[in-house]
Amino acid sequence: MTAPHGNPLAGGATGPDALRPLLDTVLDALRTGAQDRYGPLPAGGPDTVTAHVRTALGDVLPDHGTGDHEALRTLVHTLATGAADPAHPHCAAHLHCPPLAVAVAADLAAAALNPSLDSWDQAPAASAIEALLTRALAAEFHDTPHPDALITTGGTEANQLALLLARERHGPHLTVLHGANAHHSVPRAAWLLGLPPATELPTPTGVLDPATLAHALATTPGPTLVTATAGTTDAGLIDPLPAIADLCDHHGADLHIDAAYGGLLALSPHHRHKLTGLGRAHSLTIDLHKLGWQPVAAGLLTVPDTALLAPLAHQADYLNATDDTEAGLPDLLGRSLRTTRRPDALKIATTLRSLGRDGLTHLIDHTCRLAQDFARLLDTHPHFELHAPPTISTVLFRPTHATDDDVATLRRTLLHQGRAVLGRTHADGRLWLKATLLNPHTTAGDLDTLIALLEGSTHR
Numbered sequence: 001m002t003a004p005h006g007n008p009l010a011g012g013a014t015g016p017d018a019l020r021p022l023l024d025t026v027l028d029a030l031r032t033g034a035q036d037r038y039g040p041l042p043a044g045g046p047d048t049v050t051a052h053v054r055t056a057l058g059d060v061l062p063d064h065g066t067g068d069h070e071a072l073r074t075l076v077h078t079l080a081t082g083a084a085d086p087a088h089p090h091c092a093a094h095l096h097c098p099p100l101a102v103a104v105a106a107d108l109a110a111a112a113l114n115p116s117l118d119s120w121d122q123a124p125a126a127s128a129i130e131a132l133l134t135r136a137l138a139a140e141f142h143d144t145p146h147p148d149a150l151i152t153t154g155g156t157e158a159n160q161l162a163l164l165l166a167r168e169r170h171g172p173h174l175t176v177l178h179g180a181n182a183h184h185s186v187p188r189a190a191w192l193l194g195l196p197p198a199t200e201l202p203t204p205t206g207v208l209d210p211a212t213l214a215h216a217l218a219t220t221p222g223p224t225l226v227t228a229t230a231g232t233t234d235a236g237l238i239d240p241l242p243a244i245a246d247l248c249d250h251h252g253a254d255l256h257i258d259a260a261y262g263g264l265l266a267l268s269p270h271h272r273h274k275l276t277g278l279g280r281a282h283s284l285t286i287d288l289h290k291l292g293w294q295p296v297a298a299g300l301l302t303v304p305d306t307a308l309l310a311p312l313a314h315q316a317d318y319l320n321a322t323d324d325t326e327a328g329l330p331d332l333l334g335r336s337l338r339t340t341r342r343p344d345a346l347k348i349a350t351t352l353r354s355l356g357r358d359g360l361t362h363l364i365d366h367t368c369r370l371a372q373d374f375a376r377l378l379d380t381h382p383h384f385e386l387h388a389p390p391t392i393s394t395v396l397f398r399p400t401h402a403t404d405d406d407v408a409t410l411r412r413t414l415l416h417q418g419r420a421v422l423g424r425t426h427a428d429g430r431l432w433l434k435a436t437l438l439n440p441h442t443t444a445g446d447l448d449t450l451i452a453l454l455e456g457s458t459h460r
Helices: 015-037 045-057 068-081 101-113 124-141 155-170 185-192 210-219 241-251 263-267 306-312 322-326 345-379 404-417 444-458
Strands: 148-152 175-179 199-201 224-229 254-259 283-287 299-303 384-386 394-399 421-427 430-436
Touching: 015 068, 015 101, 045 068, 101 345, 124 148, 124 263, 124 283, 124 299, 124 345, 148 155, 148 306, 155 185, 155 224, 155 254, 155 283, 155 299, 155 306, 175 185, 175 210, 199 210, 210 224, 210 241, 224 241, 241 254, 263 283, 263 345, 299 306, 345 384, 345 394, 345 444, 384 444, 394 404, 404 421, 404 430, 404 444
Parallel strands: 175 199, 175 224, 224 254, 254 283
Antiparallel strands: 148 299, 283 299, 384 394, 394 430, 421 430
8 A cells, every 4th residue: 555645744754854844834823823813812702703713614624635734824823813822911811821932842742753651662751751750740749758740631630530549548438528719620520439529618718717627527427538729710829738737637637739720839939838738738739731831731640659649550451461560661551540641741841951940930930929010000009909919820809899790791891802811700709800820921011001901991
């Protein structure tokens, strides 16, 4: 059979030569798409965007192909024109970071070579990179002899794995206690794993109150897992971790801390005090596609001892035959519940090598300072009300004298106009606008412009 030489592959000795001209087309389309979009997201709302996409794509599966360059030019331009671009300083609604160029470039190499981390013979170097990276990062959070970590798709998968490991330690009658401020993936994981419905504890101040937790632990029979949060999705708040860890020790409960948002503050001498007690958890969720500036996906589940991961061990003869493992081939199946798995460790390891500890810490500190600056601007502005100084990089605010309907309408108006992407959340019985600042290139001028834009939209 004749090989289809008109369809070059990304790998092999000739792969880079085939990719180079295609990358020029992709980069041009990214540039022109951003120029045509102009703002942080496309104007017009969902119907308009869908209509533009439908017109650009036409027949999704045409009878005859248009060729590589036309397809890339059309699809990438369409994607970029219709994107909510987190690299724009006014795109600040969610924990959705602008990825570093070096991380994206490393991700291209991973895609080109396409290693799959379900067996060593599919990913010899990638599996070694992952093993070295996960143990090094785990040691940043656990001062123990044998810390370890698993690469996950993000905080949701890491939380699910944490509950799974706790269930395997304690059995199917495990009770999960979490604050109302916890990520929605925690009670959902309890449901998914067939555990009793998770118990939600009220958090009227935004964080888990030790007295409330103490009462729940004293009145909850059987094995218990407490899930605390270091960086809530609504306001970036951090639960009182030392007091929670003390209560778990006193009552014999396991502790999992969802630090998807705030965990990397531990790298910063200026901010790590906010995470005192983090290393006392049985497991931690960390997310590097938030304050780590990685392309999705880049999550971690860390544990203080690699033995805690033993319940994930699994055997499939075609991937980790016993005699192969005994002969020294690494067994990778116990490193995830997924089988086929991308080498997401590559982009993380490349970023850490490129920036170093001081470079990454600088980005973290700078981003947190931006949030403090934005909060001060709002607090002194006569037309806005600040909810509270930010703990990490999330700022809650609202126009003074506005109703909740006014706040919701303002947010949607800016979205439809393509002028700003802000989040929304309830706190203290009212609806607030939420700016989650994760772009380290945002300037003071960008913040001034955002406030002027909001002020103009409020007072039309």
